[in-house]
Amino acid sequence: MTTTQDPYAGSRETTEGRVYTVTGGDWDQTFGADRGGEERLVVNMGPQHPSTHGVLRLILDLEGETVTKARVTIGYLHTGIEKNTEYRNWTQGTTFVTRMDYLAPLYNEAGYCMAVEKLLGIEIPQRAQTIRVLVMEINRIASHLVGLATGGMELGALTAMTNGFRERELCLDLLEEITGLRMNHAYIRPGGLAQDLPPGAVESIREWLTIMPKRLAEYHKLLTGQPIWQRRLKDVGYLDVTGCVALGVTGPILRAAGLPWDLRKVQPYLGYETYDFEVPTADTSDAWGRYLVRMAEMQESLKIVAQALDRLEPGPVMVADKKIAWPAQLSLGADGMGNSHEHVQHIMAGSMESLIHHFKLVTEGFRVPAGQVYVPVESPRGELGYHVVSDGSTRPWRVHVRDPSFVNLQATAAMSEGGMIADVIAAVASIDPVMGGVDR
Amino acid sequence: MTSDDGFRRGAFGVSGSGDTSGFGGLVRVEPGGAVALHSTDRPYGGWFDEITDVLIEAVGEATYAAAVQRVLVDRGEITYFVAREHLPTLVQALRDDDALRFELLSSLSGVDYLDSGGPEVTPGRPRLHVVYHLTSMTYRRRIRLEVAVTAEDPHVPSVTxxxxxxxxxxxxxxxMFGIVFDGHPSLTRILMPDDWDGFPQRKDYPLGGVPVEYHDATIPPPDTRRAYR
Structure with a gap:
């Protein structure tokens, strides 16, 4: 009678043939022998998990409830946007990049378009710059509200979630009125904007500006003074300035560690140096500080929106250069947004040259002189950088996005190891990663 | 039209057709030509000269001459083209020198220039570029380092x-590019599945896609559609 060694199913020969005995008791051989009785547990968390802030997978080594090792796996939302932009013309690129960090679409568009404009060597009209600032700051508030809402939900503060999404809806209503879409706007285009502010938008924004301060104050009543919220966040997910810079972490996390590094102040663009606003910081380096910084940043964004509204002057929102400016004007029709009727009339029945011009610019696109640029903007999550390479043709040669979520997420291990497993949730929520941006 | 001097002329592959739109007279360099071939002579202007002098002092003149192959100032940004074996020395000095202080590596990206520097795909050409964007938070400056390697020997020292x-x-x-960073603690795939074949963002890797039918017309996948050079 022979017995073969199989950790899962020992077998022996009998008169009835070979018989297997399935035991499955290999756990002790695998882990017990060399761990000397230590309680080590490997927990796989995600990628489909309500508290991982998206399709993020965490592999946690636990001893009891203490995390000894945290490993992060990403890539579940990889869409190949960077590669796709190489097969579309420069204007179409906006439609792709807006889908990366889908909570901050207007920052993606602005960063990309500013990179293309830098390659082209053009400056966009003042009104377009002001409206870009305006919509970006509305977007920042919407993004921070989602960060707060989902972070609250993950920690069990469900009212934070319902309230956060309620106020975010006000922001999205505004963006819908201005751009035509709630998200993925493709509103900011190389050379300016897709269209001017529609009639009534300024009044809607002013009304929103009267509502938001009251609503933001409610969050302080709801959360800031609340002992459970404080205890879940204070001293959790600690990362100091040295750690932040070494790991490339920027945005509210870096500012919560005490360094007032905000690209709108330190390397201004779109005229941010002329706006009056503060860079909120905290010195706690923990999730609590990040919460306070984001809360204060929303107040500052409201200030910037109000100033942008005040300085809006009538004028063009697209460069005058006919070789770059999109030839059509958009208008709202019965079946959604499309080319304006007057424009279609003009090119189809009025002017042959306009038709040729429209056709060439829309199908072929404009050319961008060869070279490479790196353009960073301060997105709600930190430095959003666009490294764009042109070979002189109608399509980008390479678009690389330095997404702040991607870089900041590297800090998960540094923030979580040595802490409790429940605090991993708070730490990841305080990073506020958007997986669409992480995986691109 | 492709010519040997690294420039292309005209659009749609047609020249001398009497195209009055302006596109016919267009002159552009070969893919990657401008960034891969050109260089700037000193003085570079502004603080570019200042940090270059400090860098030369920090690493030594001989090392700098061997390490930095070319310098290009374009659109207000400075790029140092670096020989890969000297990259670790250079970044260490850039981070630690008191007058340089590039504390933050903002971005690191690969670029596949494919036929950089010539009309044909040639083995042995350094087609794969690694581009480092360094930020000095102390002095609020940004510079770019670029290392080029061949697809046959795609090794670059890690800066981790x-x-x-x-x-x-x-x-x-x-x-995405199959660039091997020697000394990286665990160089594994990060976005693609572990068992994926090939490097998707290389230029010779197809985009993929299927034809789509829409309003009785068939639209081919993006990488097989008509393209304008």
Missing amino acids: GVYPTADWHEREAYD
């Missing part, structure tokens, strides 16, 4: 020892 943030950046560049 100097900039821990390079960890995921380098894994992404390996995943």
Whole structure:
């Protein structure tokens, strides 16, 4: 009678043939022998998990409830946007990049378009710059509200979630009125904007500006003074300035560690140096500080929106250069947004040259002189950088996005190891990663 | 029209057709030509000269001459083209020298220039470029380093020892371009599945896609559609 060694199913020969005995008791051989009785547990968390802030997978080594090792796996939302932009013309690129960090679409568009404009060597009209600032700051508030809402939900503060999404809806209503879409706007285009502010938008924004301060104050009543919220966040997910810079972490996390590094102040663009606003910081380096910084940043964004509204002057929102400016004007029709009727009339029945011009610019696109640029903007999550390479043709040669979520997420291990497993949730929520941006 | 001097002329492959739109008279360099071939002579202007002098002093004149092959100032940005074996020395000096202080590695990306520097795909050409964007938070300056390697020998020293943030950046560049960063603690795929074949963002890797029918017309996948050079 022979017995073969199989950790899962020992077998022996009998008169009835070979018989297997399935035991499955290999756990002790695998882990017990060399761990000397230590309680080590490997927990796989995600990628489909309500508290991982998206399709993020965490592999946690636990001893009891203490995390000894945290490993992060990403890539579940990889869409190949960077590669796709190489097969579309420069204007179409906006439609792709807006889908990366889908909570901050207007920052993606602005960063990309500013990179293309830098390659082209053009400056966009003042009104377009002001409206870009305006919509970006509305977007920042919407993004921070989602960060707060989902972070609250993950920690069990469900009212934070319902309230956060309620106020975010006000922001999205505004963006819908201005751009035509709630998200993925493709509103900011190389050379300016897709269209001017529609009639009534300024009044809607002013009304929103009267509502938001009251609503933001409610969050302080709801959360800031609340002992459970404080205890879940204070001293959790600690990362100091040295750690932040070494790991490339920027945005509210870096500012919560005490360094007032905000690209709108330190390397201004779109005229941010002329706006009056503060860079909120905290010195706690923990999730609590990040919460306070984001809360204060929303107040500052409201200030910037109000100033942008005040300085809006009538004028063009697209460069005058006919070789770059999109030839059509958009208008709202019965079946959604499309080319304006007057424009279609003009090119189809009025002017042959306009038709040729429209056709060439829309199908072929404009050319961008060869070279490479790196353009960073301060997105709600930190430095959003666009490294764009042109070979002189109608399509980008390479678009690389330095997404702040991607870089900041590297800090998960540094923030979580040595802490409790429940605090991993708070730490990841305080990073506020958007997986669409992480995986691109 | 492709010519041997690294420039292309005209659009739609037609020249001398009497095209009055302006596109016919267009002159552009070959893919990657401008960034891969050109260089700037000193003085570079502004603080570019200042940091270059400090860098030369920090690493020594001989090392700098061997390490920095070319310098290009374009659109207000400075690029140092670096020989890969000297990259670790250079980034260490750039981060630690008191007058340089490039504390933050903002971005690290791969670029595949494919036929950089000539009309044909030639083995042995350094087609794969690694581009480092360094930020000095102290002085509020940004510079770019660029290292070029061939697809046959795509090895670049890792900078994770100097900039821990390079960890995921380098894994992404390996995943997408097959650039091997020697000395990286665990160079594995990061966005694509572990068992994926090929390096998707190389230029010779197809985009993929299927034809789509829409309103009785068939639209081919994007990489097989008519393209305008």
